[in-house]
Amino acid sequence: MVVYKPSSRDRLEEADIDRIFQALADATRRDILRQSMLREQSVSELARNYSMSFAAVQKHVAVLERALLVTKERRGREQIVHSNPAALRRAARLLDAYEALWRDRIDRLGDLLSEPGTEAPRPDTPGNDTRKDTQQ
Amino acid sequence: MVVYKPSSRDRLEEADIDRIFQALADATRRDILRQSMLREQSVSELARNYSMSFAAVQKHVAVLERALLVTKERRGREQIVHSNPAALRRAARLLDAYEALWRDRIDRLGDLLSEPGTEAPRPDTPGNDTRKDTQQ
DNA sequence: CTTATATACAACCATTTGGTTGTAGGTTAG
DNA sequence: CTAACCTACAACCAAATGGTTGTATATAAG
Numbered sequence: 001m002v003v004y005k006p007s008s009r010d011r012l013e014e015a016d017i018d019r020i021f022q023a024l025a026d027a028t029r030r031d032i033l034r035q036s037m038l039r040e041q042s043v044s045e046l047a048r049n050y051s052m053s054f055a056a057v058q059k060h061v062a063v064l065e066r067a068l069l070v071t072k073e074r075r076g077r078e079q080i081v082h083s084n085p086a087a088l089r090r091a092a093r094l095l096d097a098y099e100a101l102w103r104d105r106i107d108r109l110g111d112l113l114s115e116p117g118t119e120a121p122r123p124d125t126p127g128n129d130t131r132k133d134t135q136q
Numbered sequence: 137m138v139v140y141k142p143s144s145r146d147r148l149e150e151a152d153i154d155r156i157f158q159a160l161a162d163a164t165r166r167d168i169l170r171q172s173m174l175r176e177q178s179v180s181e182l183a184r185n186y187s188m189s190f191a192a193v194q195k196h197v198a199v200l201e202r203a204l205l206v207t208k209e210r211r212g213r214e215q216i217v218h219s220n221p222a223a224l225r226r227a228a229r230l231l232d233a234y235e236a237l238w239r240d241r242i243d244r245l246g247d248l249l250s251e252p253g254t255e256a257p258r259p260d261t262p263g264n265d266t267r268k269d270t271q272q
Numbered sequence: 273c274t275t276a277t278a279t280a281c282a283a284c285c286a287t288t289t290g291g292t293t294g295t296a297g298g299t300t301a302g
Numbered sequence: 303c304t305a306a307c308c309t310a311c312a313a314c315c316a317a318a319t320g321g322t323t324g325t326a327t328a329t330a331a332g
Contacts, residue, residue, distance in 0.1 A: 014163040025157035026290085027150040037238045044308055056291055058309075063289095077299035077308050085238045092231035095160075095224055102173045102221045162320085180278055192321055194279075199319095213278050213329040 020091050023067035029060045036070055042078035156227045159203035165196045172206055178214035
């Protein structure tokens with residue numbers, strides 16, 4: 001009944017995660033990230049790859065930066081973008097955690113199913129449903 | 137110079153990925169996803185957990201659904217939300233691919249460093265486009 | 273039958289997003 | 303020094319987001 005009452009520390013965390021996924025939710029930004037993982041480049045160098053204004057790419061880089069997926073380092077008159085794989089790994093692990101969560105549920109369902117005589121696929125047992133949900 | 141010219145098939149893929157990350161970029165939606173992984177619930181049942189209107193939660197579920205992270209199944213007067221871990225796994229693997237990409241680069245740098253006398257970490261190798269494109 | 277519940281959906285609103293152009297300042301090249 | 307280049311940043315705009323309320327409809331419960 002409680003649920004979704006993140007501690008003040010978690011709240012910050014959640015906002016971080018928001019920024020990471022939001023940054024990844026744009027194909028141009030994902031490409032910029034990929035490019036800067038392949039080779040560290042200046043913003044304008046990156047910008048040449050896309051059919052949009054320099055300022056637009058600059059903004060995309062800023063979004064990636066805010067999500068800590070990249071950092072910028074001044075080098076003379078240009079700003080070099082380098083990727084920060086730590087944040088990426090964090091996101092990947094987060095998704096793994098979700099998957100693990102689901103696997104746990106399946107395991108529990110497996111336990112239920114292994115109980116003898118419990119065949120009904122849709123009992124009105126208050127202990128909830130027995131769906132397999134192996135979809136896709 | 138080319139770059140970012142996704143094939144028409146990739147373009148669809150990219151849009152799918154957009155939707156997945158965008159769906160994950162909101163703490164409430166991530167929580168809804170978690171909830172429905174723990175136990176399949178109706179929309180209104182889910183909605184009771186949050187301090188926002190039913191309609192808002194309904195919209196959040198719709199976003200998750202559009203990203204194929206969950207599906208809905210009518211059961212009597214209520215709509216049961218169940219999670220679809222396949223999409224989640226896809227996203228996790230995508231992030232893994234990015235990481236791998238970065239690891240490749242590090243490996244290449246390692247190679248450079250192991251070459252005697254080659255200290256410069258910033259070679260201006262013009263033969264660029266060493267794209268691996270291990271995406272997805 | 274009547275009422276309560278679960279959903280669907282439209283209309284509206286404020287804020288954010290993703291893009292543009294324009295201006296200005298710092299840095300390098302000739 | 304001057305010109306070209308790279309970046310920063312403001313102002314503006316259309317569209318998408320995340321929320322609201324209100325209305326309608328189908329199903330379940332009494």
